[in-house]
Amino acid sequence: MRLMAFDYGTKRIGVAVTDPMxxxxxxxxxxxxxxxxxxxxxxxQTEQIETFIVGRPRQMDGSDSESASHVVGFMRKLKKIYPTIPVVEIDERFTSKMASAAIAQSGKKKKDRQQKGLIDTVSATIILQSYMDSRSF
Structure with a gap:
């Protein structure tokens, strides 16, 4: 079964998944x-998800950021619509900056690096990888 992560935004939601293993x-x-x-x-309908992982935006001091209320609403609806799939939240501070840096290091052209959708999907991937890393200890 796969894991699925979300970088929730009011304009776009970045989505990342694992392989079945x-x-x-x-x-x-x-x-x-x-x-x-x-x-x-x-x-x-075609894939099984074991867990949903949602990035929770926080301020530097650990308190919720302005957009956290949207994320909470999204998580609540996920739990309501898919009650059999656990929803885990993970601190997503710095994921957008890390995503931008990773894209820049990949050698993509500046125009491609500025694509917000690309940043969102890479952020979701970083959220997912962080969750996977935290479980391996």
Missing amino acids: QIIATALTTVHPQDIWTFLTDYL
Whole structure:
């Protein structure tokens, strides 16, 4: 069964998944928040998800950021629609900066690096990898 991670934003949601053996985290897609439920319904018809991992935005002092209330609402709806799939939240501080740095180091052209959707999917992948790393100890 796969793990699926989300970098939730009010304009875009970055989505990443693992392979079925949960070894490799891969960027999957970016979905508009209005379309996420249709996307998940379609995806879950062919793939099994063991756990949803959601990045929770926090301030430097650990308190919730302004966008955290949207993320909480998203997690609540995930739990309601998919009650059999656990939802785990993980601190997502610095994931966008890490994603931008990783994209820059990949040698992509500046125009490609500025694509917000690419940053969102890479952020989701970093969130997923962080979760996988935290479990391996």
